Amino acid sequence: MPTPVEIAALRTLALVGPATAGKTSLVEALLWKAGALGTPGSVERGTTVSDHDPLEKKAQRSLNASLVHFTHAGTHVHVIDTPGSPDFLGQSLPALEAVETAAVVINASTGVEPMAVRMMQWAAQRERDRIIIVNRIDAQGVNLEALVGQIQAAFGKECLPVNLPAERGTRVVDCFYNLTQNGAAPDFSSVEQAHRALVEQVVEVDAAFVERYLNDGDVDPQELHAPLEQALREGHLIPICFVSARTGAGVPELLDVIAKLLPDPTEANPPAFLQGEGAEAKPLKALPDPKLHVLAHVFKVTQDPYVGKMGVLRVHQGTLTRDSQLYVGDARRPFKVGHLFTLQGKEFKEVPRAFPGDLCAIAKVEELHFDAVLHDAAEDDHIHLKPLEFPVPVHGLAIEPKRRGDEQRLHDILQKLVSEDPCLRLEHVAATNESVVYGLGDLHLRTLLERLTEVHNCQVNTRPPRIAYRETITAPAEGHHRHKKQTGGAGQFGEVFLRVEPLPRGSGFEFVDHVKGGAIPYNFMPAVEKGVRQALEAGVVAGYPVVDLKVVVYDGKHHSVDSKEIAFITAGRKALVAAVQAARPSVLEPFVNVEIAAPEQNIGDITGDLASRRGQVSGTAASTGGLAVLATAPLSELASYQSRLNALTGGQGRYTLAFSHYEPVPPTVQAQLASQYRIKDEA
Secondary structure, three states: OOOHHHHHHEEEEEEEOOOOOOHHHHHHHHHHHOOOOOOOOOOOOOOOOOOOOHHHHHHOOOOOOEEEEEEEOOEEEEEEEOOOOHHHHHHHHHHHHHOOEEEEEEEOOOOOOHHHHHHHHHHHHOOOEEEEEEEOOOOOOOOHHHHHHHHHHHHOOOEEEOEEEEOOOOEEEEOOOOOOOOOOOEOOOOHHHHHHHHHHHHHOOOHHHHHHHHHHOOOOHHHHHHHHHHHHHOOOOEEEEEOOOOOOOOHHHHHHHHHHOOOOOOOOOOOOEEEOOHHHOEEEOOOOOOOOOOEEEEEEEEEEOOOEEEEEEEEEEOOEEOOOEEEEOOOOOOEEOOOEEEEEOOEEEEOOEEOOOOEEEEEOOOOOOOOOEEEOOHHHOOEEEOOOOOOOOOEEEEEEEOOOOOHHHHHHHHHHHHHHOOOOEEEEEOOOOEEEEEEOOHHHHHHHHHHHHHHOOOOEEEEOOOOOOEEEEOOOEEEEEEEEEOOOOOOEEEEEEEEEEEOOOOOOEEEEEOOOOOOOOHHHHHHHHHHHHHHHHHOOOOOOOEOOEEEEEEEEEOOOOOOOHHHHHHHHHHHHHHHHHOOOEEEEEEEEEEEEEEOHHHHHHHHHHHHHOOOEEEEEEEEOOEEEEEEEEEHHHHOOHHHHHHHHHOOOOEEEEEEEEEEEOOHHHHHHHHHHHHHHHHO
């Protein structure tokens, strides 16, 4: 770990981008070339440092953000390896909050993929420095010159190579510092041309250097450090590096780029801290000074089986030590840091302190939670980071334990898993009496289920969530029932006359007693209402709750000996059923507001598909990387909609849902639901 005077020798970067880019293999190559590993591991063999989770080894893909560190040329480097699937954005997006630089890794064979585009956009929104790493440059048939053109078309002309592949991708030549390459010619372009483009791009941010460049024809790159860092901060330069994690080509040059070009904690844009709440919140600048009071941000929470709950954090200001007294957000009680760790994959190493720019972990503190700000001064209790805009989890799965009595255990495990992933949501749906877990896609939920069964040994049953249909009436009607039962001795007797009237949508239920002359004694009226409510909850047409109606009890009969509560409960329930059946009942379905973000060229296909699903498009709005379609649609028509959206947009579309209102289902759907209810009832 660095001393305070070595904060300038700290680098932090997150490897982000698509799952096919080879980020985990690149981490192994970096660790190996930096001397932190004797032999690089393999994703296929499950021996990599960062993919240490058993489920990651089984799936041969990253499922969690993982931390590693190494030292190169006197520079201490923290690297976060992130998952590439859009289903695990809850792991990759928070990594951007912990680093100065977002390193977007691109597979040379597949080119610029949607996940690379999205991560570049998110990194720009959070004002991270950005660098593009082209991996697998030794793959057969790749056209790296065309790929550079594709990158510039996608992200701008500010994307410029700082090195170039040579000898068919078996080595890489530097284009910024070392213009003498021992005769090695790059596979495309030239060192001189790439160097000139870089220098011209950098000097543009400083008028004095522009003048020198125009007068002298070049500027010593060693003098360009300050304008280079400014160009990176402003997004005026996005360096492109070429590597092959498989062969190691370009990895030493990438290590040099990290050490020489990328920013230290004092050179990058400051984190987006806010002080205060809501509209009154004001920007706060955290200074990477080890002598100031502590500000640290928890960007990852894990439940480790050996050390318990662990918060992984970035120190932005001050110095953390093992005996620090810290507050979590606006909590009034401090906790004492008992153990402070630095992470190398699954390995924990205890350290005495952490300085601004360091990534470390605190264990066994139950109050820690994702996005928490830790501080050691009471006046800092209203400081927080500008919230990340996560995709809304809308992929739902109803879940219950296979074994009766495991409900609480399942709930506790799910709460822990949800606390680790801000894109998982657990909800108890009262309308259907289901526990539903929501995620970002099929893979997200499938991984959750594997973790439940294989890691926590909790067997569960799952099914698609039930649609919370409702029933209502569309006309007034009357109902009557006489309940008479004689079984020897005292019998049961109760008779109820009532009428039902429709109420406006969303009004609920209204019960009115209009009985005159004691036809139903007042002490039995609660029993009548109980019977009515039972019928409303059970449903009449299709087995769904009946809503938005007024029930008026206006007459009845009783018997001085045989009338009992149970008799009037039964009479009230059956009279209500008879009235609803005569009141032109209708089944209602929930409609949702849906917002679909997608590339502009796919909007026509999306609106046409929504129309086929009984959706109504209300308009479009600007969205990052394209347009957003605004519409309302039946919730039942959007089951597994992400799969369809992926097919329409090549995996680039995402959507969010929010409840809007209830509308009657089409007659064919009502007939189908009623038929299914009768079959179930008869069974």
